[in-house]
Amino acid sequence: MNLRYALLPVLFVSLVAGLVFGQQASYIPLQVDYALFKADSNRCFMEVYLSFYQKNMRYVASDSGFQARFTTRIEIYDGDSLLLAQDKNFVDQVPSMAQITPGRQFLDMYAYKVRQGDYRVRLIVKDLEGQRQGEFEFTPVVHPYPTDRFSISDLQLCTRIMPARGTGRFSKGRFQVIPNPSGIYGVKLPVIYYYAEVYNLAPPGEKGTYTVEAYVTDMEGNEIRRFPAKTYSKKGKDAAIIGGYNIVTLEGKPYNFHLQVRDDDTGELVQKTRRFLMFKHADQFASVTISDFYQQLRLYYQSQPEEKLDEEFNYARYVATDAEKKVWESLNREGKIDFLIDFWKRRDTNPETPENEYRQEYLTLVYYANEHFTIKNKPGWESDRGRVLLTYGRPDQIDRNVSRSNMKPYEVWHYNRLEEGVVFVFADFTGFGDYQLVHSSYSKEVHHPEWEQYLEDSRFPENPTIQDNGGD
Missing domain, CATH: 2.60.40.3880 (Immunoglobulin-like)
Incomplete structure (x- = not known):
């Protein structure tokens, strides 16, 4: 998504960082x-x-x-x-x-x-x-869903299911079905409610029933608990499957909830599975300690697929060391969870608080970059502006050229805290908002002091030189 600025009758627009990035505070x-x-x-x-x-x-x-x-x-x-x-x-x-x-x-x-x-x-x-x-x-x-075969819908996990009073956004037939998008249960949500639908039950035969059974497994597939089966009379070819079980005695960790339905006249069995998280804390929503925060972060990571763990570390590659990147490639899923927790903990700018402000700020900037710097299929965090933002944080000032007709649009980002004050210059050569880094006075970045003439000529050397001022 491109951020478009209105053309102004002045050469530069200068904003402090709090205003520049205030939209995503x-x-x-x-x-x-x-x-x-x-x-x-x-x-x-x-x-x-x-x-x-x-x-x-x-x-x-x-x-x-x-x-x-x-x-x-x-x-x-x-x-x-x-x-x-x-x-x-x-x-x-x-x-x-x-x-x-x-x-x-x-x-x-x-x-x-x-x-x-x-x-x-x-x-x-x-x-x-x-x-x-x-x-x-x-x-x-x-x-x-097939029209001629016994099948089951997705499995919806809920916080509660109750008789409907009129119609509303959560109404399903005679019931109010309140969803639980987080999939988290605990002391204050001890009952896992569920809703599903089955389609194309066989016409009632000798038995004329279907049987519903549910059970819970851990993430290794071990069965932890099986609930009593319930049998219902058929009242049509489709049926809503509604129920709930108290799971408060489960240990605090992720699980899979399995729901299976058998057509007793044909013996056919269909089932669906949903992951949920049991969070065991004396007060699930109480103010957390530092150890509680990292316990919750671990539970969050455990509830995510491995691709999400890889995605978060990819975001953090700008601040990760080469050794950390190499280690990451050798880890399994559990190892990645341990690694991410330690990775953010070591970078916490205020370790005495029960949150990790560094991680929160970094992911906030990832979101900002993706929201404002994305061009076509290239996500904003991978752009030049995204890399600089994630590597060095919010700039202290941004100067934007928005009106000179003889020069390509460009931005100058000022960082007063780096080497007693440095600048990063980004230029949009294509006119589509894809700003490239063309010059920086920071010793660790590309250095091209004649950048302005190339913006006027609409050309730029393919391999700009790197200035070495003795930086690491």
Whole structure:
């Protein structure tokens, strides 16, 4: 996504770093999940579930107490083509800030009919008061459910299921099905509720029933608990599968929840699996200690696929040493979890607080770079501006050339804390917002003091020299 600046009748626009990057002062962590259900012979219902802790929003004084204003946006892409975009505006009003407890969440759901295909779904939340933002992206693959074969929908994990009072966004038939996008359970959420649908049950025969059974395994596939099977009479060819089990005695770690349904007339068996996380803490949402923070970070990593661990380390390659990069390539999944925790812990700028401010700031800048510096298929964190931002942090000042007709657009980033003051010059040779680093006065970067003449000539040497001033 390109950041476009309006042409101004002045040569330069100068902004301090707090204004330059104020639009992404803090990242809002989002919990997102989705499930597919049968719509018709050609389409599926895709339900997308979103939640985030409202303590991450900024509440300001209002006539009746305090309020937060925020927007949510969902975008669905087929390849690079935007198929759908939907925006929602919200105002959360509370009489007292005491009501914004650590565990209070905003929860919403989107539902659409979609045809077979590979999609990319992007969710964005913007805090209009605090200028915070969060983003989550996933890539669902949609296949219509068969019309002539016993099958089961996706398995939706829930915080609770209760009789519906009228209709609402979480209504499914006679029930209100409240999703749990995070998949986290614990002392305050001790019951794992679930919802699924089965399709094309055989016509009632001698038995005329179907049987539902659920069990839990650890991440190594060992069965930890099996719940009693339940048998139901058939009332049609399709059926909703709803239930819940108390899991509070499970140890705090990730698990898989398995749901299987057997058509008792044919013996056919279908099943689905979902990962969930059991978080065992005296108070799941209490203020955490330093050790609690890293325990939670470990549980988070354990709940993620290995590709997400690789993605986070790739983001951090600009600040990783060659030795660390070499070690990473030799690690298995558990080793990568240990490595990431130690990697961020050693870089924590304030180790006495129960958070890792360095990791939070670094990932915030990754998000900013991807949001503002991405060009076509090249993510912003891999661009020259993204690399400099992630390597050296927020600049103290940015000068932007936005109006000289005889010169390519360029930016000058100032870092007063490096070598008593240095600059980085980025130029857009193509006119499409792809700014390349053409010069820096920092001893460790490309050095080309005659950069201005090449911007006027619209050409630049392929191999600019590196100035060596004795830096490491």
